Amino acid sequence: MRPAPPELTGRVVIIGSGIAGLVTALALAPKPVVLVTQGRLGQGGSTVLAQGGIAAAIGPDDSPALHLADTLSAGDGLCNSAIAETILRQAGEAIAYLESHGTRFDRDASGAPVLGLEAAHGRRRILHAAGDGSGAEIVRALVAAVRSCASVAILEDTSACRLLTRDGMVAGLLLQRDGAGMILPTGQVVMATGGIGGLYDATTNPVDNRGQGIMLAARAGAALADMEFVQFHPTALAVARGRLPLISEAVRGEGAILINDCGERFLTGHPGEELAPRDIVARAIHAEMISGRQVFLKADDIDFPTRFPAITALCREAGIDPAREPIPVRPAQHYHMGGIHTDIFGRSTLPGLWAIGECAATGLHGANRLASNSLLEAAVMGLNAARDIAAGPGSHPAIPAMPDLPPEADPGQVRAITSRHLGILRDGASLHAAIAGLLPLALGRGGASDPAITALAIAVFAALRQESRGAHARTDFPAQAIHSVSRRMTLDQIIQSARLILSDNLARSA
Incomplete structure (x- = not known):
């Protein structure tokens, strides 16, 4: 040091x-x-x-x-x-x-x-x-x-x-x-x-972005807010890699349409169709995928290489010519x-x-x-x-105590839990399972502790929001609550809430 x-x-x-x-x-x-x-x-x-x-x-x-x-x-x-x-x-x-x-x-x-x-x-x-x-x-x-x-x-x-x-x-x-x-x-x-993309198996963001700033602030006592709201972009390029290349919404803005592998345009008749809000489009694509369908962006009416040169290059790296064939897409974690x-x-x-x-x-x-x-x-x-x-007075800090370096972050265990339980669709049982898996990791001293703190906050906030709203969709609470507010909590409050949620769940199942 x-x-x-x-x-x-x-x-x-x-x-x-x-x-x-x-x-x-x-x-x-x-x-x-x-x-x-x-x-x-x-x-x-x-x-x-x-x-x-x-x-x-x-x-x-x-x-x-x-x-x-x-x-x-x-x-x-x-x-x-x-x-x-x-x-x-x-x-x-x-x-x-x-x-x-x-x-x-x-x-x-x-x-x-x-x-x-x-x-x-x-x-x-x-x-x-x-x-x-x-x-x-x-x-x-x-x-x-x-x-x-x-x-x-x-x-x-x-x-x-x-x-x-x-x-x-x-x-x-x-x-x-x-x-x-x-x-x-x-x-x-x-x-x-x-x-926070690195907390998920499928993300459009750099895999080294694991919510470190949120974790640092939470450990120091700052309040967190709205942690349950994780946005999944509807149209990441469906290839086998950690960070999935993004197929920008601007492609749909220029007229591209979404179809399944039967050639059906499954958003026809929906308000906004392909340009509906992201959470709606992502859930529609997710529904096609869990029914066994593949989903594609059909963009052959666009001068693709001229308007979207970078996306054209990404597609061609994957062996796809977007000007001539549909682009395979899938939802992926995109923004928090x-x-x-x-x-x-x-x-x-x-x-x-x-x-x-x-x-x-x-x-x-x-x-x-x-x-x-x-x-x-x-x-x-x-x-x-x-x-x-x-405009403030400036900084004149005393030299703080010299702590030891924490272990190198290891997000593997956390990523598996987050990807399985904190995705596009959620329910109480899955959220409780996430909290049960993440709480001991967050409280531990190993490499999983830092990424687990951010993931635990997402799970606790999601468990407490018993409604579906925006990017947060619960199959056990599909409707919106009449009175809904943003929530903020410190790490101590998040840990206390996690313990109460697990205790209540245990009592109900007894």
Whole structure:
């Protein structure tokens, strides 16, 4: 164990180098910051994989009010409408900020932005870059800007292992770099660690994203919110690999249709058809699959190589020509609406900790994220958190105690439980089985403990929500409850709830 270099002590520390972390680092300049990333800067996260783009109500027939209405509808009654309205009204500012740092969005011959349509949007409002290479373009531009920003110190190939506290406030971080532990004293940490895809067998996200930021915050005492709401993208490319390539919703926005292996268009007559909200389309595809059918996207009416060059390349790697043959698809874990509970500035319930991007729960998404609102939220909240931190008193932490490095995370046991019991359809018996399997792992000292904490939170929140709403579908509670609210809990409360759920289940079965 060693202390961090003195020149890094007391700086704002940002964990994660997707769009949220990169925007925050730039927006804090010239305030000195440390940006910690477990891989290479901008790589290894979900932003660089994003195909569809970023939602912004900037078209002549659009408005933030219309965007808000679509967001609230997709969120199925659980969005924080005030926060959602604030974030969506900042969309123009976020787009301008990205462009000012070199992002090149697609524009037509007149210079106007080319706006795409995605599911559950009532207007064309999706800005994209390089056709379907939006995330890669945003990361390219922001990484170049961060590398040239003198106020940002970058720690690549570095993992955050524990968030350290003193007197109920953030005091530092335990990092692992070059195989050794390092203590970095700081009173201001921004969590921008991304999602939970690595907790599932089938995901469109990097398999190393296992909800680490949520786990770090929960261990330190921060409240979590809406953990049960896990979004499954309807159309991942159905190939045999860990991370499944995404077939963007924008493909359906351009006219592609879903068919089964009998050639039947099974969403015909459903409101929205192929452009219904993601949870509805995912469950419809899941129903086809459990009945023994295969599902395909038929897109031969689209100039596929021109509009979707990156997806074309992904399909051809798998031996599929999307311009000539249907694309085999299946649902896969894609996004997590829950996470670290925050306000509009990204402040968590733990003083000194901010959370932004997918690891945070602002209330924008409610029970189901509207397509392409995630990159928007990450950029806006990065700007908001930076303003809040810059206006504050700064960090003068005492050097925290030197804990031991935890064992290397091993998600294998957790992934098996999560994939089996916390998927598209849930029921009480399955959720109780998940809790019974995850609780001893979370309380243990082995490599499964860290990923089990995040998975246990999902299972407990899901067991307590006895209704079907948005991305959370229970076969034993198929209807929506009359009164439904967002829930927040600390790790201690989650563990206590898990024990009560198991105790009650045991009593009922006796």
